[in-house]
Amino acid sequence: MAAARRAFGRFDAGLNVASLHKGKLYPDGPPARGAGADRATMVAAARRRARGERGAHDIGSVIDTS
Helix, strand or coil: CHHHHHHHHHHHHHHHHHHHHHHHHCCCCCCCCCCCCCHHHHHHHHHHHHHCCCCHHHHHHHCCCC
16 A cells, blocks of 8 residues: 555656646646647658658758768
């Protein structure tokens, strides 16, 4: 029982630290969900990376400038 209390206490303390950090990052509250790239774009990019395809933003890494 004491080990469970100790483990939960550490977990609870970690959540408190994360909450304080988030409060410092966003003093007016967290940003609205979905503010960044839309989900379909993110999923497509993840699938391209998983298959090893290169996107348009990677073209500079393919061009030999020597």
